[in-house]
Amino acid sequence: MPDRTEAQLARLQAVMTELLERRLSGSLDQVEAALARWRAGDIGAFEAHAAVLEHAARAERLAARMARVGFDTAGSLLRDAFDDGLIDRAEFCELMGCAPEDVPPSPPLDAGGRGGELPAKRAVVEELLAEGAVLVHVDASAPGVRVPERFAGDAKLVLRFGYNLSPPVPDLEVDDAGLRGTLTFGGVPHRCELPWPAVYAVVSDVDSRGLVWPDDVPDDVLGDLAGRADDGDGGDDGARGDGAPAGGAASRPRKGAHLRLVK
Numbered sequence: 001m002p003d004r005t006e007a008q009l010a011r012l013q014a015v016m017t018e019l020l021e022r023r024l025s026g027s028l029d030q031v032e033a034a035l036a037r038w039r040a041g042d043i044g045a046f047e048a049h050a051a052v053l054e055h056a057a058r059a060e061r062l063a064a065r066m067a068r069v070g071f072d073t074a075g076s077l078l079r080d081a082f083d084d085g086l087i088d089r090a091e092f093c094e095l096m097g098c099a100p101e102d103v104p105p106s107p108p109l110d111a112g113g114r115g116g117e118l119p120a121k122r123a124v125v126e127e128l129l130a131e132g133a134v135l136v137h138v139d140a141s142a143p144g145v146r147v148p149e150r151f152a153g154d155a156k157l158v159l160r161f162g163y164n165l166s167p168p169v170p171d172l173e174v175d176d177a178g179l180r181g182t183l184t185f186g187g188v189p190h191r192c193e194l195p196w197p198a199v200y201a202v203v204s205d206v207d208s209r210g211l212v213w214p215d216d217v218p219d220d221v222l223g224d225l226a227g228r229a230d231d232g233d234g235g236d237d238g239a240r241g242d243g244a245p246a247g248g249a250a251s252r253p254r255k256g257a258h259l260r261l262v263k
Contacts, residue, residue: 133162142198
């Protein structure tokens with residue numbers, strides 16, 4: 001590939017900035033549409049929240065692509081810019097030294113997300129666990145769930161898992177069947193088993209990143225959120241479990257949108 005001039009490098013950066021702005025704007029438009037449907041009562045809070053998380057995932061993928069941009073790696077992004085009308089054929093050929101048709105476009109930003117199916121729960125949990133503790137939202141009434149008896153049947157249970165907690169979770173396991181480990185509740189250890197079908201949301205305790213699987217949210221949870229939205233009630237009637245702050249704490253959600261961990 002021929003040497004590039006400073007002017008061409010500057011133009012490449014300008015095109016990438018414009019493409020980034022356009023992609024982010026399009027993603028935010030999807031969030032706005034989801035929020036409008038939520039306000040209209042057409043979808044629940046979890047579906048709206050999932051749209052926000054999907055935007056964050058798209059933005060992260062886009063940032064990762066942009067971080068590697070150079071003339072040796074910008075071909076697909078410049079093809080995207082050409083397809084979006086940000087540059088014409090002549091400028092593409094000048095910058096890349098080939099025709100637009102010779103370069104494949106970038107994969108969709110939703111690849112691995114709602115463009116097809118949401119990411120597998122195991123993959124999400126493993127990624128978040130590698131960074132720190134994870135809050136797992138589970139329907140304890142679902143088949144195969146093992147938790148302390150006082151929490152059995154709670155569709156809004158939140159449990160905290162991690163590799164470096166105190167007290168520790170020495171037998172933490174994540175596989176294709178689900179998530180398992182011995183958590184501590186009020187100083188008492190209890191072996192917990194969460195099959196993936198019972199898990200409907202996970203959130204990082206480090207930076208609040210996470211994902212909701214709307215199809216798996218229990219009807220009771222969706223109905224409760226819808227009822228609270230209709231009532232406009234923002235109070236807190238959450239019954240508190242007695243899990244340790246760094247162990248297997250359990251909670252019920254506040255009225256509103258956010259499930260929280262009980263300390």
